Amino acid sequence: MLEVMSDRPPFPPPPPSATPYPGPDAPGHTQQLPVTPPPSRPGARRRSGALLVAAALVAGGAGGFGGAAAFNAIDDDGGGSSGSRGTPTASQVVDTPDTPAPDGSTEKVAAKVLPSVVKITVAGAQGAGGGSGIIIDSDGLILTNAHVADLARGGGQITVTFHDGSKAEAEVKGSDPLTDVALIQAEDVSGLTPATIGKSENLDVGEQVVAIGSPYGLDATVTSGIVSALDRPVDVGRDEAGNTTAYPAIQTDAAINPGNSGGPLVDMAGRVVGINASIRTVPGGDEGNIGLGFAIPIDEVLPIVEQLKNGETPTHARLGITVTDAAQSGGAEVTDGAMVREITDGSAADKAGLREGDIITRIDDRPVTSSDGLVATVRSYRPGDKVKITYERDGDTRTTTLTLGSDEETSRS
Numbered sequence: 001m002l003e004v005m006s007d008r009p010p011f012p013p014p015p016p017s018a019t020p021y022p023g024p025d026a027p028g029h030t031q032q033l034p035v036t037p038p039p040s041r042p043g044a045r046r047r048s049g050a051l052l053v054a055a056a057l058v059a060g061g062a063g064g065f066g067g068a069a070a071f072n073a074i075d076d077d078g079g080g081s082s083g084s085r086g087t088p089t090a091s092q093v094v095d096t097p098d099t100p101a102p103d104g105s106t107e108k109v110a111a112k113v114l115p116s117v118v119k120i121t122v123a124g125a126q127g128a129g130g131g132s133g134i135i136i137d138s139d140g141l142i143l144t145n146a147h148v149a150d151l152a153r154g155g156g157q158i159t160v161t162f163h164d165g166s167k168a169e170a171e172v173k174g175s176d177p178l179t180d181v182a183l184i185q186a187e188d189v190s191g192l193t194p195a196t197i198g199k200s201e202n203l204d205v206g207e208q209v210v211a212i213g214s215p216y217g218l219d220a221t222v223t224s225g226i227v228s229a230l231d232r233p234v235d236v237g238r239d240e241a242g243n244t245t246a247y248p249a250i251q252t253d254a255a256i257n258p259g260n261s262g263g264p265l266v267d268m269a270g271r272v273v274g275i276n277a278s279i280r281t282v283p284g285g286d287e288g289n290i291g292l293g294f295a296i297p298i299d300e301v302l303p304i305v306e307q308l309k310n311g312e313t314p315t316h317a318r319l320g321i322t323v324t325d326a327a328q329s330g331g332a333e334v335t336d337g338a339m340v341r342e343i344t345d346g347s348a349a350d351k352a353g354l355r356e357g358d359i360i361t362r363i364d365d366r367p368v369t370s371s372d373g374l375v376a377t378v379r380s381y382r383p384g385d386k387v388k389i390t391y392e393r394d395g396d397t398r399t400t401t402l403t404l405g406s407d408e409e410t411s412r413s
Contacts, residue, residue, distance in 0.1 A: 104268045109210045110222045112270035115163045116195035117212045117263055119219040120148055120170075120184070124156020132213035132263030133160065133184065134195050134272060136305070140168065140186030143305060144262030145277050146175045147236075149182035160186045161219060174308030178245055178316055179379065180236065180277055181301050182262075183308045195264060198271025200250060200297035203227050211254040211276055211293070213263025225254030225291075231366060231380075233373040234294050236278050246376040248366075249294035250274045256293030265295040273298050300380050317381040317404040320347020323371040326359045337361040337392065338374035352389065352402035361397075362390035378404070 101107035120142075121130040131148035135141070142160065149172045152158050158170040168186040175182040203209075207227045215221050229251040236245050252265060256276050265274035274295030281287050307314045321344070326337040337359040343350050354360075360368050364387055368374045381387060383406030390399050 106210055106222065106224045106268075109266060109268060109270045110212070113195065113210070113212055113264065113266050113272075114220055114222070115193040117163065117220070118142060118186075119161040119214040119217070120144060120262065121159045121161070122148065122151040122156055123159075124152045125154040126151050126156070130214065130217065131259055131261035132276070134262070134264045134275070135192050136197075137194050138190060138192045140170070140189040140192060141173070141309070142170065142184045142186060143275065143301070144182050144184060145275065146177050146180045146182040147277075148262045149175050149184055150177070158184055160184070162189075162192070163220060174311070174314075176304050176308065176314040177240075178243055179247060179301065179304050179314070180245055180296060181275070181304050181308070181314075183305065195266075196269075196271045197298060197302070198267055198269070198273045200273045200299045203230060203250065203267070203273055205230060208268050209250075209252055209254055209273070210266050210268070211252065211256055211260060211263065211295075212266070213256075213260035213276060215255075215257035215259040217259055221260075223255035225252050227251070228253050228292075231377075232294065233370065233376040234278060235372040235376070244372070244375045246372055246379060247277075247296050247300060248376045248380050249278075250297055252293050252295060253291040254293060255289045255291075257289050258287055260293075275301060297380070303382055313408075315383055315406050315408045317378050317383050317385060318347070318407045319349045319374075319378055319402075320344040320405055321349045321354065323360070323374055325370045327370075335359055335392070336367075336369040338368055338371045348402045348405040352400045354389070354391065354400070355393070357393070359392040360389060361392060363387050383408070 101111065116135045118133045118135060119130065120133050122128065129148070129151045131144060133142040133144040133148075136143050140160075149158070152172055158172070160168050160170045162168070168189050170184040170186045173183040173185045205227050208224065209227055210222060210224045212220070212222050227250060231248040232251045234247055234249040238244060250265060250273070254265070256279050258279075260276045261278075263276050264272040265276055267273050274297055276293060276295045278294045279287075279289065280292035280294075282290060304314045321340050322342040323338040324341055326335045326339045340349070340354055340356050340358045340360065343354060343356060360374055362368055363374070363377050366377055368377060381404055383404055385404050386401060387404060388399055388401050390397065392398070
């Protein structure tokens with residue numbers, strides 16, 4: 001199943017009703033954050049992280065921590081014979097100078113991006129949780145996921161931890177559940193390092209990427225991998241009005257876990273190309289990384305960010321139809337695509353001549369294989385964009401060009 005991600009030890013399994021995607025941040029599925037003291041100074045951060053992991057190993061706990069601790073203890077003492085390995089002499093110690101990281105390396109990317117990434121902790125009426133965020137201006141405006149920020153609804157408190165260990169309270173400036181995007185404003189801060197924003201449209205499958213965030217509360221965690229796929233339709237739930245939250249995701253095998261939500265996926269120049277937002281998990285298994293993580297493309301996010309910054313209600317492109325998977329339509333032949341079930345009078349689809357029963361198979365050059373795929377693809381456009389629709393009717397393949405409408409006056413897909 002797909003899961004949203006937030007800090008959640010001791011990681012209870014999702015409730016039986018968790019289909020298709022309520023995620024661990026949903027009401028009734030709250031988190032317990034580990035209580036660890038912040039470092040007293042920036043230089044103590046590396047030691048603080050090491051102590052946190054060491055404590056978990058000693059304590060055992062969920063997953064394989066206990067087994068790992070036992071193995072390491074046996075291995076380190078050589079089977080109980082103290083001193084059997086001896087102490088290295090001075091002549092055996094090799095000087096390993098700290099050479100500058102080359103351009104395009106993970107080390108170089110981490111050094112550039114880490115100061116622009118924050119840990120977010122939320123305590124509210126819906127429980128405690130958290131995630132990560134991306135600094136987008138020097139005065140504390142931070143981009144994150146709506147499913148992270150929305151935990152503060154009803155009077156919750158948001159605390160932001162910066163890379164130097166300092167903290168600030170924050171408030172939600174705006175949230176858009178349909179794209180799972182939110183802005184929060186950290187209070188009384190200045191001189192921060194904004195992230196560099198890239199273009200997700202320039203990504204290629206196989207390209208190296210780096211993910212940064214706070215998985216399970218372990219802030220400033222860096223993982224690397226590749227772009228595994230592009231335009232992967234990801235349906236992560238519904239808003240209060242029943243509208244689908246879906247996006248054409250960047251799929252990556254960079255390790256992403258609960259708590260990475262809202263953190264950046266960056267290219268090897270350190271430019272933000274996506275917002276880490278969801279993961280695929282094994283049904284009935286742990287909620288951790290299995291190499292299937294999904295990020296919202298930054299190109300799809302920026303128009304929403306601008307609207308939220310300006311205090312506007314976000315708008316989304318709209319065809320004006322309801323659809324179902326063509327393969328589930330009950331016909332004798334299984335067909336990929338999205339079958340039109342209803343059409344709103346006067347909508348973009350209505351004006352273009354689409355009818356109930358038509359099966360949409362492509363928008364521009366992007367294939368549509370399901371209803372979720374159609375919604376995710378339409379979300380990647382803006383109101384007023386012109387698109388070419390390919391569809392099937394009575395066994396014939398047809399095309400039409402239309403101008404996408406807006407959901408400004410209606411919430412229907």
